[in-house]
Amino acid sequence: MKIKDIRNFSVIAHIDHGKSTFSDRIIETCNGNFEANQDYQSQILDSMVLERERGITIKAQNVTLQYKSKTGKRYYFNLIDTPGHVDFSYEVSRSLSACEGVLLLVDSSQGVEAQTIAHCNMALDMKLPIIPILNKVDLPLSDPNRVIKEINELIPEKYLNKIMLCSSKTGFGIINIIEYLIKKIPSPHDFSFHPLKALIIDSWFDQYFGIVSLIRIKEGIIKIGDQIKIMSSNRSYKVEQLGIFTPKKIIKTKLTCGEIGWLICSMKDIKCALVGDTITTVNNPAIQSLPGFKRIIPKVYAGFFSSKTENYTFFRDALMKLSLNDSSFFYEPEQSNILGFGFRCGFLGLLHMEIVQERLKREYNLELIITTPTVMYQVRLKNNSILYLDNPSKLPEMNKIKEFREPIAKCMIVIPNEKYLGKIITLCSNKRGKQSNILYYGSQIELIYEIPMIEIMIDFFNCLKSVSKGYASLDYNLIGYKKSDIICLDILINSKKIDPLSLIIHRSNSLYHAKSLVSKIKSLIPSHQFEIVIQAAIGKKIIARSTIKQFRKNVIAKCYGGDVSRKKKLLEKQRYGKKKMKKIGNVSLPIEIFRSIFFIDKK
Ligand code: GTP
Numbered sequence: 001m002k003i004k005d006i007r008n009f010s011v012i013a014h015i016d017h018g019k020s021t022f023s024d025r026i027i028e029t030c031n032g033n034f035e036a037n038q039d040y041q042s043q044i045l046d047s048m049v050l051e052r053e054r055g056i057t058i059k060a061q062n063v064t065l066q067y068k069s070k071t072g073k074r075y076y077f078n079l080i081d082t083p084g085h086v087d088f089s090y091e092v093s094r095s096l097s098a099c100e101g102v103l104l105l106v107d108s109s110q111g112v113e114a115q116t117i118a119h120c121n122m123a124l125d126m127k128l129p130i131i132p133i134l135n136k137v138d139l140p141l142s143d144p145n146r147v148i149k150e151i152n153e154l155i156p157e158k159y160l161n162k163i164m165l166c167s168s169k170t171g172f173g174i175i176n177i178i179e180y181l182i183k184k185i186p187s188p189h190d191f192s193f194h195p196l197k198a199l200i201i202d203s204w205f206d207q208y209f210g211i212v213s214l215i216r217i218k219e220g221i222i223k224i225g226d227q228i229k230i231m232s233s234n235r236s237y238k239v240e241q242l243g244i245f246t247p248k249k250i251i252k253t254k255l256t257c258g259e260i261g262w263l264i265c266s267m268k269d270i271k272c273a274l275v276g277d278t279i280t281t282v283n284n285p286a287i288q289s290l291p292g293f294k295r296i297i298p299k300v301y302a303g304f305f306s307s308k309t310e311n312y313t314f315f316r317d318a319l320m321k322l323s324l325n326d327s328s329f330f331y332e333p334e335q336s337n338i339l340g341f342g343f344r345c346g347f348l349g350l351l352h353m354e355i356v357q358e359r360l361k362r363e364y365n366l367e368l369i370i371t372t373p374t375v376m377y378q379v380r381l382k383n384n385s386i387l388y389l390d391n392p393s394k395l396p397e398m399n400k401i402k403e404f405r406e407p408i409a410k411c412m413i414v415i416p417n418e419k420y421l422g423k424i425i426t427l428c429s430n431k432r433g434k435q436s437n438i439l440y441y442g443s444q445i446e447l448i449y450e451i452p453m454i455e456i457m458i459d460f461f462n463c464l465k466s467v468s469k470g471y472a473s474l475d476y477n478l479i480g481y482k483k484s485d486i487i488c489l490d491i492l493i494n495s496k497k498i499d500p501l502s503l504i505i506h507r508s509n510s511l512y513h514a515k516s517l518v519s520k521i522k523s524l525i526p527s528h529q530f531e532i533v534i535q536a537a538i539g540k541k542i543i544a545r546s547t548i549k550q551f552r553k554n555v556i557a558k559c560y561g562g563d564v565s566r567k568k569k570l571l572e573k574q575r576y577g578k579k580k581m582k583k584i585g586n587v588s589l590p591i592e593i594f595r596s597i598f599f600i601d602k603k
Contacts, residue, residue: 004190006078006258008100008185008188009099010080010092012092012119013115014115014473016107017106017110020081026077027065030066030067061080062201063078064260065077067178078099080095087349089119089122092122093122094202096128097292101186102131103133104130106147107135107136108135108137108142111416111442112154114412114413114474115475117414129185130161133173152442153440164180190258197279197290198222200213203270209240209241211273212263213273213279214260215262219257219286221255221257222242224241228282229280229285230272231277231278231279231280240265243261270327275327276292277293297346299348299453299457299478301375302344302370303342303345304319304331305369305370314364319343332344336393337499338500350461373457375406375457377406377504378481380405392499406486409451409479413449414445415472416444420472421447423468427460432451432455436448452506456476485508488539489502489510491521492535501594514536515536518534519546521534521546526590
């Protein structure tokens with residue numbers, strides 16, 4: 001394989017614009033599919049069952065293809081299918097840095113959306129050539145002229161190539177796109193004689209081989225038997241197996257500059273091969289690692305508890321196995337006075353959390369109780385130390401706290417026209433957002449807001465979809481921390497604090513949340529034989545209260561007629577009994593309380 005015949009490219013798009021279907025068509029058209037044809041399934045690159053079922057790409061995937069062009073020349077393509085969801089934007093950025101060009105796929109019936117802009121800007125920052133492709137032109141609602149206008153305003157002329165049309169469903173336009181990308185996407189630079197620099201695009205756990213990494217050789221060469229080291233940790237390993245995906249696993253003895261393939265080196269822990277890290281050789285190491293590596297930290301935290309306490313060890317093993325495959329998933333033991341032993345888990349976002357929950361349910365048959373998701377707050381104490389807080393139960397006493405700081409996200413909201421603009425602006429200001437810009441791409445409008453991360457995590461996306469009738473799309477990224485008036489809202493049931501229901505929220509939201517929580521809990525707890533008082537409190541101050549009336553047994557039903565003193569005696573006995581019961585009575589809380597309080601719609 002000559003380096004000038006290699007083309008490495010990524011397909012980027014907003015979620016559901018047809019990336020995986022488009023990749024399938026490219027694979028079908030190229031030689032690589034000859035092998036894949038034997039057991040062909042659609043969405044070849046979405047290999048996880050969950051990915052196929054939900055129609056979403058969760059992990060970046062690569063395939064090496066051979067293509068004989070119209071001129072008769074043979075080319076080698078490395079195609080990377082990237083996740084479209086905002087939770088996985090770091091993976092997208094690393095996939096892009098493994099390429100020399102990108103295919104920007106836009107659904108011609110939808111137009112430019114939030115992730116189209118975010119991913120396109122990422123590619124522009126890396127100065128990669130972009131080939132815009134209008135997909136789904138077979139649909140009656142497809143409007144290529146409108147979308148071409150939007151793309152012209154999105155991409156500066158300098159980086160803009162010819163806008164191609166295609167239908168991934170029918171295969172229309174695919175060959176033209178392939179021929180065009182050969183001309184427009186450059187081959188990798190030849191740095192074969194430099195010391196090895198290989199970029200880790202993705203890593204996963206294989207039960208037979210341990211950690212498998214997808215790598216792009218940026219400089220140098222890697223061979224079986226080489227002693228390599230991971231540059232961020234300085235740990236060294238021996239290369240045991242190398243190869244490429246076509247999409248079948250093909251074993252090779254070496255990977256040279258410009259190639260993308262897999263690497264096995266008897267590594268056991270996925271945290272040793274983090275996405276974006278650089279691999280070099282021990283004997284002839286590179287001086288500098290590749291740019292752009294960062295350790296991704298979870299954005300959302302929640303408590304996971306098993307509904308059956310005897311499952312604890314099994315639950316812990318399940319989490320351990322999941323984390324083997326997912327370096328961005330974090331967990332540590334947590335204890336609650338109500339739910340018992342469980343784990344505090346950290347995720348990249350709510351979709352990531354949903355995926356983990358779903359996998360625990362399917363693969364390990366675990367029914368879980370999940371506490372309200374929260375974000376990581378910074379707490380500056382009076383002794384000037386800084387505490388990172390992801391769990392209300394770890395909150396220090398208020399008199400020790402100097403100030404709270406909360407994470408702020410930059411949000412890009414894209415809407416097709418001005419129709420829903422007013423409602424979206426109202427929603428953003430209700431969520432304590434500050435507008436920083438409005439941009440126009442043809443008729444598409446991009447609103448840029450700074451919104452506290454917790455507001456985005458708690459149902460922002462659903463509210464946005466509902467006020468815009470599903471037309472708005474959202475992308476966000478963490479930009480820093482800001483001082484904020486944060487409080488801890490506790491829920492008390494018959495004066496007993498129910499720790500899994502505590503929330504860390506902004507003071508301006510406290511009354512609303514307190515009232516909604518109290519009324520929701522009231523609707524979920526059945527009547528008992530004694531009165532149940534539900535209270536929401538900030539510290540010692542009660543800000544909302546509700547009572548569930550006792551279930552009253554008619555003790556005098558059997559006394560028809562008869563002496564009034566007999567009835568009085570029975571009622572007195574009942575009153576005494578209830579008093580006693582209230583003291584010893586334990587409210588039985590239905591599990592739904594912890595599940596359905598998850599999200600409270602705000603305004
Ligand atoms: P994520 O992996 O979640 O980012 O989605 P994706 O961008 O990979 O989209 P996917 O390929 O899963 O396609 C989304 C839906 O669009 C599927 O139902 C496809 O069948 C459909 N689709 C894709 N391309 C075309 C096309 O050219 N025409 C028509 N009519 N439908 C298409």
